[in-house]
Amino acid sequence: MTFGSLRSNSPKDDERNPILRSLAYVIDSPGRLTEPITRAAARPRAGEVLLRIHATSVNYKDYLGVVTGELPDLTWPRVPFVDASAEVVELGADVTNVAVGDRVIPSFFPRWQAGDPTADGLSLIHGDQVDGMLQTHVCVSSACLVPAPAHLSDVEVSTLGCAGVTAWRAFSKANVKPGYSVVIQGTGGVSLFALGFAKMAGATVILTSSSDSKLDRGRELGADHTINYRRTPEWSAAVVDMTDGRGADVIIDVGGAQTLAQSVRSARIGGHIACAGFVGGRESPAFPNVVVMAKNITVVGSTVGSVEDTADMCRAISAHKFRPSIDRVFPFDEAQEAIDHLLAQGHFGKVSITI
Incomplete structure (x- = not known):
């Protein structure tokens, strides 16, 4: 399975803005993952950026959403998974806090900026109410992005956002x-x-x-x-x-x-x-x-944290040169095997997926 930019070669495409293709796991209801599909990637609107996802990691929360559907307020169809190590590849209008090429982490709760949690702050999670990170490209609000610690690999960065x-x-x-x-x-x-x-x-x-x-x-x-x-x-x-x-x-x-x-x-x-x-x-x-x-x-x-919490954690990780413990890394086409590995409970540290 190969990815690259996945840009369309159709003669109908505008040569100055060719259609970008994303490879994504899309689930219609709880159960085991099926094969990923290729589809047109969304383009960033004002205040949004387009991310290229390089790695994600498996959380127990993802299992409850993907396999059992036990989490509240899930919507279908949906691309699952909340964690990501990503690169900014395109900016929407009015985005000034990040630049193309930046390595970033999308915060777990994109609407919870800082302070104590609120109903609105907890109302949106990538992979639950909007598409998550088990895909090559996704558009998110630029306000939820935090710079990734520079000394960490993409696999390591992908473990930070939730756990x-x-x-x-x-x-x-x-x-x-x-x-x-x-x-x-x-x-x-x-x-x-x-x-x-x-x-x-x-x-x-x-x-x-x-x-x-x-x-x-x-x-x-x-x-x-x-x-x-x-x-x-x-x-x-x-x-x-x-x-x-x-x-x-x-x-x-x-x-x-x-x-x-x-x-x-x-x-x-x-x-x-x-x-x-x-x-x-x-x-x-x-x-x-x-x-x-x-x-x-x-x-x-304690339910994860805000964008500010994520930024504070990343600064501390950078200052101490802390490295997360990685148990095992799976390729993108073995995402279901990664979930199964987590559920077997033999892991020590995080289970990640490269994309």
């Missing part, structure tokens, strides 16, 4: 300080970004996983303590022991229903829990609200 920003905003809301103890669950994309950001902040990291080999790799990335939750299902007691009876300052909870109760019990008095995922289920049947009250714990929902 990276989710971890970054969870940390910024928790106000992590040097010397804090931070519990991070698992070794998926959000978790390993959180590990990297915690070490940037000078925190002590307690990493949990069901795999000893993954915990070994986590220690290589800077985890100070590790817990195998298969062998220690009541891992909150181990966290309390590791923090000299005090409990953890911050917990990044990505498990949801399966982990939230243990997160609460592992927190110190006045601790902070960032609910940043629900891979273990959406609702906890036995939430220890009395413990939350007694410890005065702050429990905060």
